Amino acid sequence: MKSICPFCGVGCGLELMTANNVVVSVKPDPEHVVSRGHICGKGSVAHEALTAWDRLYYPLKKVKGQLERTSWDDSIKYTIESIKNIQKKYGNDSVAFYGGCQNSLEEGYLFQKLARALGTNNVDSCARVCHDPSAKALKEIVGIGAGSNSATEIPKAKVVVVAGESITDSHPVLIQYFLEAKKNGAKIILIDPRTTRLAGFADLHLKVKPMSDIFLFNAVGNYLIQHSMIKQDFIDSRTEGYEEYKENVSKYTIELAAEQTGLAEKDIIAFAKYVSEDRVIFSWGLGLTQSTGTKGIKSYLSLPLLTGNFGKEGAGAIVYRGQTNVQGSGDLIKPDVFPNGEMNDANSEALSRIWGFKPPICKGSSIPETFYGSKKIKALFIMGYNPVRTLPDRDKVKEFLGSLEFLVVQDIFMTDTAGYADVVLPAAAWAEKEGSVSSLDRLVKWRFKAVDPPGIARPDYEILSDLAKAAGYNFSANPKELFEEMKKVATVYSHLNIEDVMDYTKDSRYPNGELHLYEEKFATKSGKAKFVPVDAEKHNDGLILVTGRTVTRYNSDEVVNRIPGMQGYNLKLWINPADAKNIGIEDGTMVKLKSKSGEMDITAKITDDVIPGVVFTYMHNPRINDIVSPEFDDETHTPKYKYTPVTVTK
Template sequence: MEIVKSICPFCGVGCGVELYVDSSIVRLSPSKEHVLSKGHLCGKGTLSFEPVYSWDRVTYPLKKIKGEHIRISWEEAINDIVNKIKEIIQYGKDSIAFYGGCQNTLEENYLMQKLARAIGTNNVDSCARVCHEPSAMALKEMVGIGASSISAEMIPKMKVVVITGESVTGSHPVLSQYLTEAKIKGTKIVVIDPRINGTSKFADVHLRPKPGTDIALFNAVGNYLIENSLIDEKFIKERTVGFNEYAKGVSKYTLDYAEKITGILKEDIENFAKLISQKGVIFAWGLGLTQSSGVDGVRSYIDLALLTGNIGKYGGLLVFRGQTNVQGAGDIVKPNVFPNGAMNEENAQKLLKIWKFKPPTNPGLSVTNALLRDSELPRPNGRGFLLQSRGLPKVEVSAPQALRVVPTPIFLGC
């Protein structure tokens, strides 16, 4: 029996698994050697291999003919896709759009966006940008890289861990081991979430702002830190810009003002501010923040880490990603960014040397803009979509749903 090391395909933890293979996958067990999961696995991960042998998994191409999906050969399927793409791009190379998935590998997403650019369009997108772009954009803008600055492994070594808009026990349960260890060692756990969830139940502090008032809360905390000299002036002077403008902008967010807006007692806001003013604080967040306040919410949250100097060896920023390859897909599948950086002539020339073709330099459309502008396109049936996603369980289900909004979809995936 062969043991094959792999990664759980579900949430952003990316737990290590070992597959026991004897012609087929016999069983699965957690990998004790994995750097983050360390031999732990949640219920979804334990059963993650079952879809491979699911009765409704499509393992061969299907073509819809007279209302029925008929099995065809791979050669015929590929020829049909090529011919359909040729037909669509007769109306302009930007008449087609590509949409990737975060459960695809980095290599698959890379090849998809490369194919799109070989055709001559930057209309490439993925669910990573739709879900986590607020985090990536704010991080890139404020700290220089659109990714976490610290690993979950560091949680037990911190004095304080702040978790906003995320239930670790529900969404990333394997990471609960680090919170449990941290709690035993004396780390203070702070949860900011209107809901009561599994993580908030064992937190030391649970702040419950009214939905949509995150920015008011963070600005009030920032203002309190400044007014009470609880900021890291050396870090701010040497490592940041725009402090005076920020201080002026948040000056109206007094504790009384914030209490009226957020519903959180001013004493609780004050205590929270004092708690995060020390070194060794992780500021973590999930989709509860990004999907309510967007980029501005993440910016105002990151401000607290910058004010207190909790980026670098003392603390950091930790983003809880929704799927295994959100970070990778978000890095390389974007309509306005090349995989090697900014969308400009210089990077296009660099890609020309690697790819042997030059990609276009005009920004493409996001999936939402592509759908909204579908009726404006110079083509009788609108835009064609080439979808690459492991989230399509069955063509009979997915194709009719997509056809309601996308006149000419071509599905790739399994």
């Protein structure tokens, strides 16, 4: 049976072999249009977590402080009654619905629809805490909150810039395209404070200090303008806001950028010359979104506008998203916009004609707004998301969950968050249901059901449909019907054809199936892309903790730790030799890593792979989120996981 890998945003095609209602093996699908017969080590054992020893088999309900087995009828009825009682007491906005990014497009669509049927826009997904800055910046500048190019176009580029992303660790299957690009003569530019494996074949590695990206991008923009290395015809005919941008970046010199980034002036100039080429792909990962965030991406995206690198093959923007359907969740589940556009009366009326009810217009609360300060949320519904394990400053997260009057967790495992729940609803996993997912480069593909879920666990769309019925609404539980309804609502998916989505050999992308967008016009109201001037800020000169991925692990390790032979690993803190000398430690020394949020003991790894002033460790061990501080992006409230001031002592 064909399926899509449940891990990163590449969305590799899989073929699942089954026996006696068990997926017994996985192999790569040679027909898949992007992965082309490749999978990584995680994908090859993805099926093994399906039979984990602690899968949820039946609904649970808290009775006298203990979770006890209950029926589906009782859990559904109790959930809706409890939510409605709380809303009657505190108002509709006292309830929030927050989901993960492993669910299908149809399930995400149904999830936010249920929340709005119950009268609240407090809906969000974990796309908020990773690439929401990317979506917001792209939406404002080019009109669609997604990358403009397919990953398959990387070999067509003359230059590929990678900012804040370790391809070999996070999206290893895409390395095939980088190798092809190198074979074709392309130059690879890496912007990262540590030496990743990609640095081994980069033509230029810019080891920037954390949070200094805007100094770099603004200075390069100014240099391109001053040296007439821009595409003035493209700027004049296809963009707006150029003069304001030009004036703003005029104060950002190469000298200032060198001082703030720690880079050599000659390397900054070399970067400017590389990006002035005709076919350049500007790509980035969490190293950018979870540090300088929305402002950093706006500054970065000015470079392809200056050089005319949008709207053609091998030229544009690619976002390295971390989960299978994080693009889709970000498209559909937001507290400040509807799936059909802006949160206004006209769009609410349009939705009422499809849904049979009019959703509220007032802006809802995002995940960070709720967990770090909101006092209005009294009940919370969480689907496929584990904030206790993944959000920063864990003590505050636990404190908030403990303050709730009612918590529902719908998941496949008994997670840390589920331990706080009043009701736990057992969900089917990725291979036990069907539905579509949207990859990092806008490719939408269908997952086909291979086996039944364990016990009486059920697909999320069936659970959500039954919850809606208990609340007095008739929502479909058929994923194909939901797909067609979603197309009517979400403009970016309106041109999809379900037959193409189910065919792994075809490029099914939105809005019109283009491998690259914006050949003739941008998707903004004016049809032109926007230069958005932003300013850089000077930051802490002390030690900064940066987190990242390794190829054998995945996110918070919730799934990987349930795969036999992959449980646990030796967590280390990477420290530059100069910093180690100042601290007075050697390789292998146990050190204390401390921030304003918490502290932990960890083994030091002395290496030149990180620059002085930066310490690095992998994000996968949940102890790290005791250390990461809850500093947020100004525009999206995305946590700055890649920038935590710390101290390191023996």
